[in-house]
Amino acid sequence: MSGHVLQVQLTAAYGKRAVLRDLAFDLSAGEALGVVGSSGAGKTTLVMALLGLLAFHGGRSTGKVLIQGKNLLRMTEREARRIRGRLIGLIPQSPMTALNPAITLEAHFQAAWRAHESTGNQALRLRLRQSLEEVQLPADDDAFLLRKPGQISVGQAQRVLIALALLHHPSILIADEPTSALDPVTQSEIVKLLQRLTRRHGVAMLYISHDLISVLELCDRLAVLHDGAIAECIPVRHLEQATHPATRTLFGSLPVPISVLLAHFAARMRPQSSSDNFPPRPHATLTRNGAAQTDHSWPEDEGIALSANGAGRYNLRDK
Amino acid sequence: MKRLLPVVLLLLLMLASMVVLRLSPWRYATQDRVSILASSTLTHPAGTDELGRDRLVRAAAALLIGIGGASAAATITILLAAAAGLLAAFSPSWVAAVLLFLSDGFLSLPWLFLLMIVRSMLPLTASPLTTAVITFLVLALLGWPAFARTIFHGARGIRSSEWMIHGRASGLTARQLILVHVFPNLGSLLLPQFFVCIPAFLMAEANLGALGLGVGEPIPSWGAMLLELDNTALLISTRWVFLPIALLVLVLLLLEFLTSEANAHV
Secondary structure (H helix, E strand, O other): OOOEEEEEEEEEEEOOEEEEEEEEEEEEOOOEEEEEOOOOOOHHHHHHHHOOOHHHHOOEEEEEEEEOOEEHHHOOHHHHHHHEOOOEEEEOOOHHHHOOOOOOHHHHHHHHHHOOOOOOHHHHHHHHHHHHHHOOOOOOOHHHHOOOHHHOOHHHHHHHHHHHHHOOOOOEEEEEOOOOOOOHHHHHHHHHHHHHHHHHHOOEEEEEEOOHHHHHHHOOEEEEEEOOEEEEEEEHHHHHHOOOHHHHHHHHOOOOOHHHHHHHHHHHHOOOOOOOOOOOOOOOOOOOOHHHHHHHOOOOOOOOOOOOHHHHHHHHHHO | OOOOHHHHHHHHHHHHHHHHHHHOOOOOOOOOOOOOOOOOOOOOOOOEOOOOOEHHHHHHHHHHHHHHHHHHHHHHHHHHHHHHHHHHHHOOHHHHHHHHHHHHHHHOOOHHHHHHHHHHOOOOOOOHHHHHHHHHHHHHHHHHHHHHHHHHHHHHHHHOOHHHHHHHHOOOOHHHHHHHHHHHHHHHHHHHHHHHHHHHHHHHHHHHHHOOOOOOOOOOOHHHHHHHHHOHHHHHHOHHHHHHHHHHHHHHHHHHHHHHHHHHOO
């Protein structure tokens, strides 16, 4: 029981159509669990059920979502609301539509702040500055916050949403395919950002995605969602031992054998070791080319370099 | 700029009408018995009607009364429609079903006929002002269902929008969801409906008036003034008879531009 920030055992259905069947997993403090599954496997349903919001989508969830020992599904709406956004943060799938086009970014932050904090504007301003810096958005530029969602880029919108999700220092972060609407360059920036922030704050993350490579990069464990249940849940470093057909099918979709990828990411974990295929780079990341790295990396930040999923995939294929 | 042009022209028209009413020595009901059915003269620039009333003054008054009345009626209608549409969109589905059934029922009534019935139930002794107020009020009370459905669908869109989901997921209170996420989006939902509603009501009033069931004499209204057009003798004697209908078409056209511009910018 101890050490688990989240324990889940869920059954969810829309009318008579069951979508999640006794799906069970748990999440330890600071751990990143990747959930992959093909479209229609129930990923979005899982997210909504975890937040206790499935009813708003015409669904019904039973079972337990234990957060700090309390079952979110048994709570009154009032109690559940106090959990959402404060203990669980959500990074949604499509950044552009998840922000209200009619109000400024500042209004988004104010609403999110006041939902759980009674302290005034001064405290918000302080926290806002800090969190904008964390997600590498202009923290000193007041004009930025006065923009509306239509006036910023998709990448910036996703950073805003990450900042919103982390505003109250939640212990659990749910990332619902946070990179699927982004271009490869922005994708890898966002993956890096998530990696850094979750480590810095010790947030446990449920990373839902169909992009296996970013899961390998970010997560400690991988859960394969198949047919409404977790088919297999194994530590990422032992992925080669996966046996379930759904998992093997997933591996089959990769451009390179899973062992090669694992060796690559393992090499990145230990910057000292060298690998023939992947000579260590300055940041031990896989880069598309030098130019892209200097163009897109953030000069003040050591951690951001072009890497991973999209870009890395092509590089690997070229070899 | 292009967007503002119809608004500016409409306001100019209304301003011109006010200036005419202010500066002209004639009131809309005063009869100049020496010049009945006059054509354009120095004292009556747009001639007079068969009762010797100044046509320019009457046309100006009709324009102001028409636009004012239609706008007021449109405001009431859109508020009613917004109340029904929003209530339906944010309530459990059975409430929505009942409200939509009601509005559908309302829509399937032969409403022009109903207008005529309601309007003809007014006693003949009703004061002209009362008839004017009642005409527009009846329009407002019968007009809302058509707009309620559109607003319902728009509000449904807001309710199930990703930003509302994200707002709920961020733990926003119901109050916050309404104030922060719903209200700011209502303008772009209601305003186009409002602008569609005004010309519809202007037309409805003109049609009712032409049937003799609109705003009562001597208050000038577009409907009453269009009645003049069935007098062939008058049509031959002066072209100024067409002033009211020309103004009506112009105003409708401007409102049409305004609507399409408003829709294009939502």
